[in-house]
Amino acid sequence: MNGTSGDILVDVRGLCFSRGERVIFDGVDLQIRRGQVSAIMGPSGTGKTTLLRLIGGQLRPDAGTVHVEGRDVHAMSHRELYALRRRMGMLFQSGALFTHQSVFENVAFPLREHADLPEPVLRDLVLMKLEAVGLRGARDMMPGELSGGMARRVALARAVVLDPMMILYDEPFAGQDPISMGTLVSLIRLMNDTLSLSSVIVSHDVVETSQIADEVFVLSEGRVVESGSPAELAQSESAWVQQFFNALPDGPVPFHYPAPSLGDDLLGPRP
Amino acid sequence: MMGLFAGLGRRTIDSFGRLGRGTMFLLRALAGMPGLLLRPGLVMQQLYAIGVLSLLIIMVSGTFVGMVLALQGYNTLVTFGAEQSLGVLVALSLLRELGPVVTALLFGGRAGSALTAEIGLMKTTEQLSSMEMMAVDPMRRIIAPRLLAGFLAMPLLAAIFSFLGIMGAHVVSTAALGVDDGAFWSQMQAAVDFREDVMNGVIKSLVFGFVASWIAVYEGYDAVPTSEGVSRATTRTVVHTSLAVLGLDFVLTAVMFG
Numbered sequence: 001m002n003g004t005s006g007d008i009l010v011d012v013r014g015l016c017f018s019r020g021e022r023v024i025f026d027g028v029d030l031q032i033r034r035g036q037v038s039a040i041m042g043p044s045g046t047g048k049t050t051l052l053r054l055i056g057g058q059l060r061p062d063a064g065t066v067h068v069e070g071r072d073v074h075a076m077s078h079r080e081l082y083a084l085r086r087r088m089g090m091l092f093q094s095g096a097l098f099t100h101q102s103v104f105e106n107v108a109f110p111l112r113e114h115a116d117l118p119e120p121v122l123r124d125l126v127l128m129k130l131e132a133v134g135l136r137g138a139r140d141m142m143p144g145e146l147s148g149g150m151a152r153r154v155a156l157a158r159a160v161v162l163d164p165m166m167i168l169y170d171e172p173f174a175g176q177d178p179i180s181m182g183t184l185v186s187l188i189r190l191m192n193d194t195l196s197l198s199s200v201i202v203s204h205d206v207v208e209t210s211q212i213a214d215e216v217f218v219l220s221e222g223r224v225v226e227s228g229s230p231a232e233l234a235q236s237e238s239a240w241v242q243q244f245f246n247a248l249p250d251g252p253v254p255f256h257y258p259a260p261s262l263g264d265d266l267l268g269p270r271p
Numbered sequence: 272m273m274g275l276f277a278g279l280g281r282r283t284i285d286s287f288g289r290l291g292r293g294t295m296f297l298l299r300a301l302a303g304m305p306g307l308l309l310r311p312g313l314v315m316q317q318l319y320a321i322g323v324l325s326l327l328i329i330m331v332s333g334t335f336v337g338m339v340l341a342l343q344g345y346n347t348l349v350t351f352g353a354e355q356s357l358g359v360l361v362a363l364s365l366l367r368e369l370g371p372v373v374t375a376l377l378f379g380g381r382a383g384s385a386l387t388a389e390i391g392l393m394k395t396t397e398q399l400s401s402m403e404m405m406a407v408d409p410m411r412r413i414i415a416p417r418l419l420a421g422f423l424a425m426p427l428l429a430a431i432f433s434f435l436g437i438m439g440a441h442v443v444s445t446a447a448l449g450v451d452d453g454a455f456w457s458q459m460q461a462a463v464d465f466r467e468d469v470m471n472g473v474i475k476s477l478v479f480g481f482v483a484s485w486i487a488v489y490e491g492y493d494a495v496p497t498s499e500g501v502s503r504a505t506t507r508t509v510v511h512t513s514l515a516v517l518g519l520d521f522v523l524t525a526v527m528f529g
Contacts, residue, residue, distance in 0.1 A: 053400075056404055058400065058403060058404070082406040083406070085405065085406040086405075088404065089404075090401065090404040092397045092400065092401055093397075094396055094397050096396060096397040096398050096400065096401035097398075098398055099396070099398070109405070109407075110405045110406075113405070113406075113407045113412070114406065114407075155401075158405075162405075168404075
């Protein structure tokens with residue numbers, strides 16, 4: 001899947017990032033193409049959400065670069081970064097809706113902040129976005145009254161209300177019932193294609209992500225260990241990819257967290 | 272022994288680190304203030320949440336503090352035959368000290384803790400992060416209006432506290448203790464100086480309002496994003512606000528009246 005440099009929307013090169021002593025990324029390279037649904041996959045704790053925050057400029061890398069539309073995100077001024085973020089949407093794992101505002105006001109929030117629109121126009125725009133996620137009838141509900149799946153759909157409507165060029169999805173399928181999951185899977189693909197977006201999904205839900213992703217990057221031990229279409233990865237001979245895609249409990253990623261031997265722990269000196 | 276020194280050193284360095292981060296945070300919040308001129312509604316909302324919703328506790332406390340002050344003051348003054356000066360004692364105590372200080376302590380417990388918990392929970396539930404990703408700066412949208420509202424609300428609350436304290440004292444003095452109504456007001460009018468007493472009290476309130484609001488919003492913003500972290504931050508707000516207000520009160524009193 002080689003594309004021209006014009007096709008590349010996000011270009012991550014040699015990215016290194018640590019939290020204290022713990023190395024999260026040790027030279028990550030990946031390219032996200034325009035118009036595609038790209039997935040970053042890996043087990044919990046591999047830094048998938050951290051990677052989204054690095055792309056969005058909320059965290060700074062120790063080394064390496066993140067270019068979006070050819071511009072280094074971490075070399076931008078505060079003003080430039082915020083101008084870029086107006087063209088990026090992000091769906092947080094929790095939805096991150098404002099709990100003191102109704103569904104309508106949550107979706108209207110970016111418009112009220114960035115666009116000086118007459119109230120009737122704003123209302124129509126918000127209702128159209130809510131209609132797209134099937135929640136126009138829930139406009140007056142408060143976030144506390146929504147189910148997890150509904151909250152994520154409202155967050156999705158809010159993420160697309162400024163018509164961004166790209167949406168970052170942080171674990172969109174985690175903790176969803178099958179119906180909500182199916183709805184989100186189809187919405188993400190539909191939004192990407194009808195609104196001409198580029199989508200980046202971080203997830204560990206193999207089946208759902210494989211249904212809609214054009215390209216998958218698999219993270220392990222701070223690096224991208226494999227990338228390709230879901231079909232290509234399903235055929236991969238890598239033991240790591242096989243373990244992840246087939247949900248095997250043991251393999252290159254051990255079942256046990258590193259620890260002294262059980263005998264030493266049970267029979268050794270007591271603290 | 273070495274462990275003790277190491278722990279002490281670590282705590283000292285941590286404290287200075289927090290102070291430095293808090294100062295940088297304050298500068299960023301102050302930089303967001305000019306934008307509020309274009310959106311006064313944001314400050315109004317916070318004035319309601321911080322000021323209006325604190326009115327009940329301030330009014331009740333002020334009235335009772337004034338009434339107790341009258342009872343205690345009368346017992347002392349009557350032994351010198353100076354009970355007609357009760358109005359002066361109550362007014363000076365409230366305007367110079369009790370009004371600003373007790374209001375600030377109540378503010379820290381009621382509005383300050385609420386601010387910290389609100390901002391801390393916004394951080395825990397990623398609302399602040401989502402705001403950043405929507406290209407909305409939380410320092411301008413969330414922190415600056417709350418900081419300004421706290422600064423503006425405190426002198427108003429302290430004025431209401433002192434006013435109701437004086438009225439409470441007046442009721443107790445004239446109705447229960449037999450102090451002459453005319454003497455109560457005329458002696459107060461003669462002894463209380465607007466600049467020396469009233470304005471110095473207002474200055475104290477402004478300083479306390481600024482410091483208490485700064486502590487509350489910073490603790491919320493700096494909270495560890497867990498339920499325990501928010502709980503600790505809320506506790507720290509009340510403790511730090513109380514200590515800062517009492518310490519600053521001594522310094523300001525020494526400068527103003529020393």
